[in-house]
Amino acid sequence: MPETIPNPIVLQRADPCVLRRDGQYYFTGSYPLYDRIVLRRAERLEDLQAAPEVTIWTKHSEGPQSHLIWAPEIHRVNGAWYVYYAAAPNPDVTFDVPDADDTFNHRVFCLECLDDDPLTGTWTEKGQVDTGWESFALDATSFVLDGTQYLVWAQQDFAVKGHSNLYIARMENPWTLATPAVMLCKPEFDWEIVGFWVAEGPSVLQKDGCLYLTYSASATGIEYAMGVLTASASADLLDPASWTKSPEPVFTSAPENGIYGPGHNSFTESPSGETVLVYHARTYTELVGNPLWEPNRQACAQVLPFDEDGNPVWGTPLPLTRPAPSGVEVLPPDGTMR
Structure with missing residues (x-):
């Protein structure tokens, strides 16, 4: 039987990213005030909530990195941390692009740490990742296959309806693309266009010669859901034809378990080598005000089983086994955290 992981693994951390290395779990996610990047570390997933949280970077006072810091992901590439x-x-400063505002005016940036310990080491800004054109861009993830690094991210194309599509490129180095961006998918199915036309939050699982590229779609309330693209690890990953998109979501709300809007996932593994699906979810449906400032998206994790043919059995979000905030709470964007 797959092991049961006590949930939530971390309270009030949306967009969770977990990396297991040398017997330790490294965790990051969106800080509710969106003003910093934090890391924590523990030997067990269930110990991450109690682990000290270290701020490794804070937003700038002005300029393109001064507002709404979203969805950090930690990766290890060529012996360094990224x-x-x-x-x-800031809202009173915008890029020179059509229809820009402070909520949909993001760009992708990269930090590097060359020290062994990312919690105590020095982090250096490598700047904006040039994705090829200026528009709303976010949720970059990375994977290395046969020694080649790839970047996958979400970005808006003004010629395509919606806020973001998914793109892939090969990397020259961890902060520079080596190839032009290739669009892998766009929001098109009914479940991808509830509230917003969105494909975002990609994450890549490599297993048994296959790649599973998960992503999240629709607005970030209870309608949020996960989809998947599948490719052979031996295929040309920069060819959209190499990827097969599921027309149906693979991970959705489970009202019977009190879990709503699961998404923006990452993958890690258990100490015994089982694949673990990490995601955020809400525990109630009545949101007050802007969902952006509602902090109760809890970071959760559960073992992802595979069937006899080697296909993932996505299942449904499991009920929580630990206490989590259940009342309606709204964080004002002025920095007052209650």
């Missing part, structure tokens, strides 16, 4: 994140300028 964090990809999205940031926007």
Whole structure:
């Protein structure tokens, strides 16, 4: 039987990213005030909530990295640590693009740490990742296959209806693309266009010669859901034809378990080598005000089983086994955290 992971693994951390390395779990996610990047570390997933949280970077006072710091991800590439994140300028400063505002004006940025310990080491800004054109861009993730690094991210194309599509490119180095961006999918199915036309939050699982590229779609309330693209690891990953998109979502709300809007996932593994699906979810449906400032998206994790043919059995979000905030709470964007 797959092991049961006590949930939530971390309270009030949306967009969770977990990396297991040398017997330790490294965790990051969106800080509710969207003003910093934090890391924590523990030997067990269930110990992450109690682990000290370390701030490794804070937003700038002005400029393109001064507002709404979203969805950091930690990666290990060629012996160094990297964090990809999205940031926007202050609301009174916008990029010169059509229909820009402070909520949909992000770009992708990269931090590097060359020290062994990312919690105590020095983090250096490598700047904006040039994705090929200027528009709303976010949720970069990375994977290495046969020694080649790839970046996958969400970005708006003004010629395509919606806020973001998914793109892939090969990397020259962890902060520079080596190839032009290739669009892998766009929001098109009914479940991808509830509230917003969105494909975002990609994450890549490599297993048994297959790649599973998960992503999240629709607005970030209870309608949020996960989809998947599948490709052979031996295929040309920069060819959209190499990827097969599921027309149906693979991970959705489970009202019977009190879990709503699961998404923006990452993958890690258990100490015994089982694949673990990490995601955020809400525990109630009545949101007050802007969902952006509702902090109760809890970071959860559960073992992802595979069938006899090697296909993932996505299942449904499991009920929580630990206490979590259940009342309606709204964080004002002025920095007052209750």
